[in-house]
Amino acid sequence: MSLNLDIIKEKLEAQFGDKILSWEEPYGMPTFTVQNDHNLKVLTFLFDEQELGFQFLTDITGVHYPDRKGEEIAVVYHLHNLKENFRLRMKVYAPIEKPDVYTATGLFSGANWMERETYDFFGVNFIGHPDLRRVLNVDEMDYFPLRKEYPLEDQTRIDKDDEMFGR
Amino acid sequence: MVDQANINLPEGSIEKQTTTLNLGPTHPATHGVFQNILEMDGERIIKTESTVGYIHRAFEKLAERRPLYQITTLTDRLNYCSAPLNNMGWHMTCEKLLDVKTPKRVDYLRVIIMELSRITDHLICNSIVGVDTGAYTGFLYVMQYRELVYEIYEEVCGSRLTTNMGRIGGFERNFPDAAFRKLEKFLEEFPKVWKEFEGLFSRNRIFIERTKGTGAISAERALNYSFTGPNLRAAGIDYDVRVHSPYSSYEDFDFIIPVGTTGDNYDRFMVRNEEIWQSLSIIRQAYEKVQAFKGTDADVYHADAPEYYLPAKADVYTKMEALIYHFKIVMGETEIPAGEVYHSVEGGNGELGFYLISDGGRSPFRLHFRRPCFIYYQAYAEIVKDTMLSDAIITLSSLNLIAGEMDA
Numbered sequence: 001m002s003l004n005l006d007i008i009k010e011k012l013e014a015q016f017g018d019k020i021l022s023w024e025e026p027y028g029m030p031t032f033t034v035q036n037d038h039n040l041k042v043l044t045f046l047f048d049e050q051e052l053g054f055q056f057l058t059d060i061t062g063v064h065y066p067d068r069k070g071e072e073i074a075v076v077y078h079l080h081n082l083k084e085n086f087r088l089r090m091k092v093y094a095p096i097e098k099p100d101v102y103t104a105t106g107l108f109s110g111a112n113w114m115e116r117e118t119y120d121f122f123g124v125n126f127i128g129h130p131d132l133r134r135v136l137n138v139d140e141m142d143y144f145p146l147r148k149e150y151p152l153e154d155q156t157r158i159d160k161d162d163e164m165f166g167r
Numbered sequence: 168m169v170d171q172a173n174i175n176l177p178e179g180s181i182e183k184q185t186t187t188l189n190l191g192p193t194h195p196a197t198h199g200v201f202q203n204i205l206e207m208d209g210e211r212i213i214k215t216e217s218t219v220g221y222i223h224r225a226f227e228k229l230a231e232r233r234p235l236y237q238i239t240t241l242t243d244r245l246n247y248c249s250a251p252l253n254n255m256g257w258h259m260t261c262e263k264l265l266d267v268k269t270p271k272r273v274d275y276l277r278v279i280i281m282e283l284s285r286i287t288d289h290l291i292c293n294s295i296v297g298v299d300t301g302a303y304t305g306f307l308y309v310m311q312y313r314e315l316v317y318e319i320y321e322e323v324c325g326s327r328l329t330t331n332m333g334r335i336g337g338f339e340r341n342f343p344d345a346a347f348r349k350l351e352k353f354l355e356e357f358p359k360v361w362k363e364f365e366g367l368f369s370r371n372r373i374f375i376e377r378t379k380g381t382g383a384i385s386a387e388r389a390l391n392y393s394f395t396g397p398n399l400r401a402a403g404i405d406y407d408v409r410v411h412s413p414y415s416s417y418e419d420f421d422f423i424i425p426v427g428t429t430g431d432n433y434d435r436f437m438v439r440n441e442e443i444w445q446s447l448s449i450i451r452q453a454y455e456k457v458q459a460f461k462g463t464d465a466d467v468y469h470a471d472a473p474e475y476y477l478p479a480k481a482d483v484y485t486k487m488e489a490l491i492y493h494f495k496i497v498m499g500e501t502e503i504p505a506g507e508v509y510h511s512v513e514g515g516n517g518e519l520g521f522y523l524i525s526d527g528g529r530s531p532f533r534l535h536f537r538r539p540c541f542i543y544y545q546a547y548a549e550i551v552k553d554t555m556l557s558d559a560i561i562t563l564s565s566l567n568l569i570a571g572e573m574d575a
Contacts, residue, residue: 026506026507026508027263027264027506027507027508027509029508029509031507055390056390056393057393058393058511058518058520058537059520059522059535059537061522061535063524063532063533064533076522078509078520078522078537082390082404082406082411085411085412087412087509089509108391108392108393109388109391109392109545109546109549110391110392110393110394110542110543110545110546111393112545113541113542113544113545114393114542117541121227134220135219135220136219136220136223136574136575137220137223138220145225145228146227146228146533152228152229152231152232
């Protein structure tokens, strides 16, 4: 039988109840938000449950919303059921003081670097990750560059005298 | 001398100690800037540690300041072997967000360009695999046809490698006749050349012995590592974004998805090889469809989206609205609707995804590129474990690692 959104909603809500916080469908992609200490449980359920079978992880990334107090950091998972060709997006929100979510490396080997990248740029602490180091930036970096408090350089600045890249 | 107690040589090894070998960041045998620190037992690899990020350029951060049309130049520099493909993927993402419908002729022209870039991408990958197995001639021979494809790009948009081709809604101008003449020349001559190239390798005993059974990954592991594209198909999974989530009217074309069985270097080579033939067939179909447009329909090369598509220069000088739109677009002052979009295309290396979040300003709130290279490169350590160094070099090329795409 073919998979549809009603089945997914019904199953998830039967299993997790009010841990599933909201549902929406921006531009045709079913998206739900889950409480941040339940991300791994939901991923595992989606992976293992026969009818759901979301066994392909397309992407993990982070977003920083400075205006959302207490849930500034979002971690976004894109999942794909290749057999039914159904895509699903899952989000968890975590406070910026303690951005802890559980790692998905136990389910998906591919999550390893995706999570390292998310840690690298947003400082999300993936609990249980085997090797949570920076991946694209230098190891000595002491901030998380994609957070909104680090603006790009002002393009109109004139105080800089740089012989190599003079402007 | 390394402390004997710390050596983790496998049982039966005749070596006295392991050797650490730095493969990269710049090494004549690797194509791109990335480092692998190999721990070797003689010629056998025990452990690999991969370091990436040498050419990280913070595209995702840069994109947060740029209006949509300026981000196209960033996508060029992801997989620079198939830059127009990334451009088209980005334009389609924007069109999805802005709800712009493209005419059929634009879709078909895009398909021609996208398949040409797939051919150049696979052509480079396969001929480089040839170089790494010791056959340089094939690489030099097919290179002149990449040159011809670049001439087609040049006729269409004026540049060759980092093309910045197309606009939101279509192309900046109609394809000139010269582009079609060169396309015809390509369709006429390239198949013969590629046939010859294929003949040099696919049944060549030396090549088969170097590539068959080396660098293999099973379908389960490939899926678990989120492989996409030719590397996943070589392992036997027929996942292709063009078929599963058709975009740019791919549903109008008739083609097959080649799959391998073992996921080794030879299968990857053969899958790419067959994809080139499929791409050629798609281009022929698309060119036929483009030629079927007659009269005014044949002049359509962009969507009717005045808010996002630059008006003709003559109109800018004579019409008020055109002048306003011109100014707003060039200054990047067009407000884009709030929303979040994920759009993916079948890139040269697999599913190239764009995750765009807009909060209604002039530039994206957040843009994330799903780069297939970055995702499947992490499997490299597992694939080359317990293989010979010279096989690992071929594996590196046959995975088609493009440093630009990996580091973004």
